[in-house]
Amino acid sequence: xxxxxxxxxxxxxxxxxxxxxxINLIDWGRLGFEVAAEAEDGVMAxxxxxxxxxxxxxxxxxxxxxxxxxxxxxxxxxxxxAKLMFITSYDVFGYAQTAISLGADxxxxxxxxxxxxxxxxxxxxxxxxxxxxxxRYIDRLKKEAGYTPAPExxxxxxxxxxxxRNAMAFVKEQYADEKLSLQxxxxxxxxxxxxxxxxxxxxxxxxxxxxVTNVRLSKAMEILRQGPSDEPPKVATVAxxxxxxxxxxxxxCFKKKFGITPNKVNAVPI
Numbered sequence: 698x699x700x701x702x703x704x705x706x707x708x709x710x711x712x713x714x715x716x717x718x719x720i721n722l723i724d725w726g727r728l729g730f731e732v733a734a735e736a737e738d739g740v741m742a743x744x745x746x747x748x749x750x751x752x753x754x755x756x757x758x759x760x761x762x763x764x765x766x767x768x769x770x771x772x773x774x775x776x777x778x779a780k781l782m783f784i785t786s787y788d789v790f791g792y793a794q795t796a797i798s799l800g801a802d803x804x805x806x807x808x809x810x811x812x813x814x815x816x817x818x819x820x821x822x823x824x825x826x827x828x829x830x831x832x833r834y835i836d837r838l839k840k841e842a843g844y845t846p847a848p849e850x851x852x853x854x855x856x857x858x859x860x861x862r863n864a865m866a867f868v869k870e871q872y873a874d875e876k877l878s879l880q881x882x883x884x885x886x887x888x889x890x891x892x893x894x895x896x897x898x899x900x901x902x903x904x905x906x907x908x909v910t911n912v913r914l915s916k917a918m919e920i921l922r923q924g925p926s927d928e929p930p931k932v933a934t935v936a937x938x939x940x941x942x943x944x945x946x947x948x949x950c951f952k953k954k955f956g957i958t959p960n961k962v963n964a965v966p967i
Contacts, residue, residue: 701826705733705891709742709756729822739768747878748906750890751779752825758785758792769799777880780821861900872912875942879905913939914954921962932959
């Protein structure tokens with residue numbers, strides 16, 4: 698009998714002491730979860746979601762830089778299938794209504810009731826287990842049809858190297874899509890995001906996000922080198938071509954990798 702994987706939890710709240718309270722209030726292991734990461738705002742949390750598989754996100758509403766509702770909108774734009782729970786001090790109907798429209802599974806109020814929280818977590822755990830069972834069923838159908846089955850959380854299958862080759866090939870095909878993410882790739886390969894994250898690091902020697910960045914920046918260098926020196930392509934155009942929606946961030950990453958800014962490429966001898 699296959700044991701369902703441990704659900705990975707991300708806690709997002711600008712109050713450090715509340716995050717610690719939540720971490721220590723619940724026996725997460727008994728409920729089938731582990732707190733994989735914590736963040737004090739939505740901007741930090743989005744980077745964490747890009748870098749690792751998350752099954753459940755617990756977030757506040759009012760936070761600096763990016764409030765909880767905008768944070769969740771950004772998550773949905775990343776095609777993340779993570780379950781969502783709001784824990785907030787704001788008993789405001791409009792907030793709750795928006796949260797539900799964004800697919801929130803629960804909207805709980807502080808101070809949090811331990812029993813209410815555990816009940817909610819058990820229900821979410823049941824939903825996650827059902828989803829994982831569906832993925833296993835799809836894997837079995839693929840195997841019967843002659844495809845290599847997708848690995849499961851916690852396993853070290855012989856097909857791990859092939860999975861990473863497939864992931865790399867997918868990235869090379871989709872690098873220009875700004876929505877390309879770990880979750881997106883895992884969905885395309887019918888594999889658990891957490892497993893893909895750990896397996897990628899082990900097999901490739903770099904994280905999934907690092908690999909995507911290297912592919913994009915190498916492609917950008919190729920585009921810039923191929924352009925005529927008297928009329929090089931605009932930095933913004935190249936940025937969009939390789940999956941960056943922010944030309945300034947693209948230039949920063951490019952300089953960090955190659956030591957020069959994109960607009961100076963043709964000034965440097967090959």
